[in-house]
Amino acid sequence: MNVEMRYLHTFRAVCEAGSVRAAAGVLHRTEQALSYQLRKLEEALGMPVFQRGSGRLIPNAAGERLLAFCREMGRDWEKLHQDIHAASPIVPLRISAVSGFGRYQLLPLFRDGPLADVPIRMRYPTAEDIIRQVESGVCDLGFVHRMDTHDRLSHTPVGVEEIVLIASAHLVQPLALDAQSLRDARYVTYDESDYVFATWFTQVLGMNMTRLNTVTHFEELEEVLDWVAAGRGISIVPTACIAEHEARGEVVALRKPETRCRNTIYAVLDPARHHAAIERVLEAVRTRAMF
Template sequence: MNVEMRYLHTFRVVCEAGSLRAAAGLLHRTEQAVSYQLRKLEEALGMPVLQRGGGRLVPNAAGERLLAFCQEMGRDWEKLHEEIRAASPVVPLRISTVSGFGRYQLLPLFRDGPLADIPIRMRYPTAEDVVRHVESGACDLGFVHRMDTHARLSHTPVDAEEIVLIASPHVASTLALDAPSLRNAGYVSYDESDYVFATWFTQVLGMNMTNLNTVAHFEELEEVLDWVAAGRGISIVPASCMAEHEARGEAVALRKPQARCRNTIYAVLNPHHHHAAIERTLQAVRERAQF
């Protein structure tokens, strides 16, 4: 059984807040994102842990035991965190990055890769906010998927990701990679999708397509992938995001062999802000990508 820590944190917040809406506000996520994580937690456990009670979401018997575990773990973690901080007051590396690259390419380097010893604070805003965070000093390092001209910041290429059109196996079997078929399809969009969609259409079809039929819109890629896997629409995402869905046979990446879409990832740097771990992070990103 593999349960992600963030799902346990979401479960605890929902129990303490009493509703998806209240929890979403505390977690700064959409209600759909919170609901998705709860569903994934229950799938991993193989049992429900929440029930409705008097209009509130409350833990059932199994959920009560899980909540006690989460609360105890939280107290242990806070104690450990304070002890570590007192022994070695290391300043965390503050990173702002677009979601697809950050969650699926960058985070593993810090979780269980060559940067696992570096404490971090990572956030996943839009590309525009990444630039603002680095410019203001709210973050030490940023990653975006497009080059912007900025007088006070530098944009350094460090990686390149493949962007793919994805669909459920059933939808993929009926979909042709040509303008007429794709113009009539239903799309699941997300906060960065305008740029990503335009890049794919331009590189693969040689033209951009606007006024697409959007059947759903989400902030996070997790919900996009979930809807595509359910056959509720198609989308265009970084290939690394859908590897697990593809491995489980829930989604298919549709590619034209001679027209694959590649997009450069840029590190956003402010020359007036310094952190000892920045250069090491950039080097690890380049080595992983062989860039």
């Protein structure tokens, strides 16, 4: 059984807030994303954890035991966090990155790559929030997928990512990459997808689709990929995030061989602040991204 920590965090938030809608406001996520995570949690456990049928989500007997576990785990985690920081004089590098690049290209450098010895705190907010966090000093380093002018922060190009249109590998009829077919298609969108979609349509079709038939919207790319794999719509995402789904034969990337969509990744820095690990991180990112 593999239960992701964020699903437990969502479960506890929904229990304490009383509804998915209230928890979505607390967590600053969409209701669809939270509902998806609760469904995945119950699938992993093999049983329901809520009494359904009323307006308020109330945990059942299994849910009560799980909620007690989550609260105990939260207390243990907080104590461990405090103990680690009390024992270590090393200041972690605080990083904010857009999800597609951060989760699938940046994080592996720290997990099992050349930066495995660098302590970090990683966040995946929107590009606008990344700018605000670097500006306010909440983060030391940010990574965004577009260039924004700023009177104090620097935007340094550090890599290039490919953006692709993806569909279920089990489509009965292949999707044509022409304006009419794509105008009639059903799309799964996500936070940050407006810019990603516009970039792909502009580079590949030479136009922008201002109105899309959106069937659902998620916060995280994991949910988008699962929805597309199930044939519930198509989407446009950074190619780095689809490797596992492609390997399992669940999704396919649809490309025009003569027109690849590429987008620059920028590191966001405040020149007035410094962390000893920043230059090393930027060099590793440039090497991995083959910029």
